[in-house]
Amino acid sequence: MSAVAEAPVTAATADARKAGDWLLVATAILLSVWVLLPIYLLIVNALSSPDEVTSFPKRFFPSFDFGSLSFFINFAGVARALWNSVLVATLTMILSIGFGAPAGYALSRFDFPGKGAFRFLVLMTRAFPLPLLALPLAVMFIRTGLDDTAIGLALVHTTLALPFAVLITFSLFSGIPVELEEVAWTLGCTRWQAFRKVILPLALPGIAASAVFAFTISWNEVFAAAVLTIENRTLTAFLLQSLGESPLYLKFAGGAALVVPALIFIFAVRKYLFAMWGIANR
Amino acid sequence: MNGKALPYLLLMPATLFLCVFFLYPFVLVAFEAVTRDGAFTFDNFRTMAGSWKFPATVRNTLLLAAIVVPIQLAMALLMASIVSRLETGRSAALYIFAIPLGISDLAAGLIWLAIFDQSGFLNTLLSGLGIVDRPIMFLGYQSKLTIFIAVALAEIWRASAIMMVILVAGMGLIPKEYYEAAEVFGAGPWKRFVRITLPLLRPSLQTAIILRVILAFEVFAVVAALGGTNLPVLMGETYNWQFTLQDRNVAAASALLILAISIGFTLFFLRVLRVPKEARI
Numbered sequence: 001m002s003a004v005a006e007a008p009v010t011a012a013t014a015d016a017r018k019a020g021d022w023l024l025v026a027t028a029i030l031l032s033v034w035v036l037l038p039i040y041l042l043i044v045n046a047l048s049s050p051d052e053v054t055s056f057p058k059r060f061f062p063s064f065d066f067g068s069l070s071f072f073i074n075f076a077g078v079a080r081a082l083w084n085s086v087l088v089a090t091l092t093m094i095l096s097i098g099f100g101a102p103a104g105y106a107l108s109r110f111d112f113p114g115k116g117a118f119r120f121l122v123l124m125t126r127a128f129p130l131p132l133l134a135l136p137l138a139v140m141f142i143r144t145g146l147d148d149t150a151i152g153l154a155l156v157h158t159t160l161a162l163p164f165a166v167l168i169t170f171s172l173f174s175g176i177p178v179e180l181e182e183v184a185w186t187l188g189c190t191r192w193q194a195f196r197k198v199i200l201p202l203a204l205p206g207i208a209a210s211a212v213f214a215f216t217i218s219w220n221e222v223f224a225a226a227v228l229t230i231e232n233r234t235l236t237a238f239l240l241q242s243l244g245e246s247p248l249y250l251k252f253a254g255g256a257a258l259v260v261p262a263l264i265f266i267f268a269v270r271k272y273l274f275a276m277w278g279i280a281n282r
Numbered sequence: 283m284n285g286k287a288l289p290y291l292l293l294m295p296a297t298l299f300l301c302v303f304f305l306y307p308f309v310l311v312a313f314e315a316v317t318r319d320g321a322f323t324f325d326n327f328r329t330m331a332g333s334w335k336f337p338a339t340v341r342n343t344l345l346l347a348a349i350v351v352p353i354q355l356a357m358a359l360l361m362a363s364i365v366s367r368l369e370t371g372r373s374a375a376l377y378i379f380a381i382p383l384g385i386s387d388l389a390a391g392l393i394w395l396a397i398f399d400q401s402g403f404l405n406t407l408l409s410g411l412g413i414v415d416r417p418i419m420f421l422g423y424q425s426k427l428t429i430f431i432a433v434a435l436a437e438i439w440r441a442s443a444i445m446m447v448i449l450v451a452g453m454g455l456i457p458k459e460y461y462e463a464a465e466v467f468g469a470g471p472w473k474r475f476v477r478i479t480l481p482l483l484r485p486s487l488q489t490a491i492i493l494r495v496i497l498a499f500e501v502f503a504v505v506a507a508l509g510g511t512n513l514p515v516l517m518g519e520t521y522n523w524q525f526t527l528q529d530r531n532v533a534a535a536s537a538l539l540i541l542a543i544s545i546g547f548t549l550f551f552l553r554v555l556r557v558p559k560e561a562r563i
Contacts, residue, residue: 020471025368025371027364028364028371031361031379032378035378036378036381038397038439039385041393041397042392042393042396055401056400057409057410058401058406060403060406099295099296102293103292103296103297105292106288106289109289110289112289112290118293118296118297121300125304126493127492127496127544127548128308129500129517129537129540130304131500131502132311132541133304135524135537136314136534137303137307139310140307140310158299159299162300191288216384220384220387221386222386222502227521227524236503240506243507251395252395254392255389255393255395258385258386258392259385259389259393262381262384262385262386266380266383266384267377270373270376273383273447
C-alpha cells in the first residue's frame, strides 16, 4: 500500500491499520509454522536412533543419533536407488531443456502457421495424468530394450517436465527485448551469433532454474518410476515398494533423504517460481 | 538458413518427442483398454467396475478432491494475499510457503506418518496433555476416517503451494491503481478483495483450480504411505491391476477412467470460470 496517504489519516484508521499489520504478520508466522513444523518432525525422527523412533512417548528434539540414517545408507539397495534417482533426474533435466528451450525460443520470437496447434499440444499434456503413460510404455520399452533403464524412465519423466520447460523458457525469452537481437544483427552478427552472445547470457540463469525444476519433477515422481523400474529402482520407487515391510526408521530416514534436496532445489529456483507457474499460464 | 523453416526446425524435437512419448502411448493405452487378446471388448471396464473395491475407490478419490481442493484454494488465497501485502519478510514468507512445492507426495506422506503413526508426535502430544492414556492407532485398517483425515491434511499441506504461487503471480498483474481508487472511495480490505482481487484473478484461479483438481485425482503415494491399501484410490488401484493382479488391460481401462474424469472436470472448470476476452488484463 502507498506510504503517502492522500486523505488526512485520523488516529482511528491509523490504529486499525496497525492492528491489521499485526494480524498480517501473526498469520504469516502461523502459516510458516504450519508448513515447517511437519518437516521439522520428520527431521527429528531421521536424526534419532531406531529405538527412539519406535519408542513412546517421543521427544520433540532430535538426539542427533545417526543410527537411523546409517541404517538407511547401509540398507541393501539404497545407495543404488539414490544413484539411479540422480541419474534419471539429470537425464530428464538435459532432455527437457534440450528439447524445450528451442521450442520456447521459437514460440517467443516467431509467428507462423501451426503455432497455435503446438501450444495446444503442450497445454494438453498438462490436463493428462501423465504418469499413466508409463503403463503402455512398459510394453514398448521391453520391445526396444529400454525397460528398467535410467534412460527409459528419463524419457517418461521428460514428458512430464517438457511442457514446463517450454512454457518457462517461452516466458523467459519473451522477457528479453527482441530489439537487443536486432541491434546485434545490424552490427553484423548472424542470427546464431546474436543468440549466443546476447540472448543466451541473459537467459541462462532462468534456463538453469527451469533445469533445476525439471530435476525436481523427476526426483519426486513416484508412479512411473515404480511401474517402469524393477532392478534399477529410483529412491521414490524403492521407498514405495518397501513401504509394506520396511521398519519405521527406514521410512523416515528415506523421507528425509527425499525432502532435503527438495528444500535446496526450491531455494535455488525461488526467483523464478513465477515465470514457471504464473505468467507462463497465460 | 531459410528464415521460414527456422521456427519449425526449433519446434521439431519437442513435437517429435511429444508425439512418441505422449500421443502414441495415449493411443496405446486407449487401445489396450478396449481390447483383450486382440478382440474389441468392454470386458476390461466390466472387470474393473465389478471389483468389490471399485465403488469405494471412486468414492474416496472424488470425496478427497471435493474436500481438499476448496480448502487448498482458501489457504492459497490467504497465503497469496499475505505475501502480496507483506512489506518486510516478503521473500522469506514466499520461500517458506513455497517449500512443499518441491516435496514429493511420497515424502509428504512419510512426513505426516511421523505425526499420525501410533508412536508418532500426535499421540505424544495427546498423552502429554493428558487427553489419552494410551497411544491411539490412527492408521489401522479399522480407522478409515482418521486415515482419510491424515491423507487430506497431508494433501492440503503439500499442494496449497502450487496454487499459492499461481495466485501470487496473478495478483502481481492486477494494476495498483484499482486498489488506490477503491481506497479513495472508502472500500475496506475485505471489499477490495471481493470486488477487485477475486474477479481480476479469474484466469489464475481457473489455472490453479484445474491443475489442482487433476492432481487430486492422481493422489497415490500419500495414500500408499499413510493408509496402505486401507484407503483405496483410483491411481492406487490402477497400480494394483498392473502389478499385483498383472492385468495390463484392466489397468489401462482404469487409467482411461482417471483420464475421463480429469478431462470432464477440466472442461467443467473451463466453462464455469471462463474469462471473456474483453475482460482480460
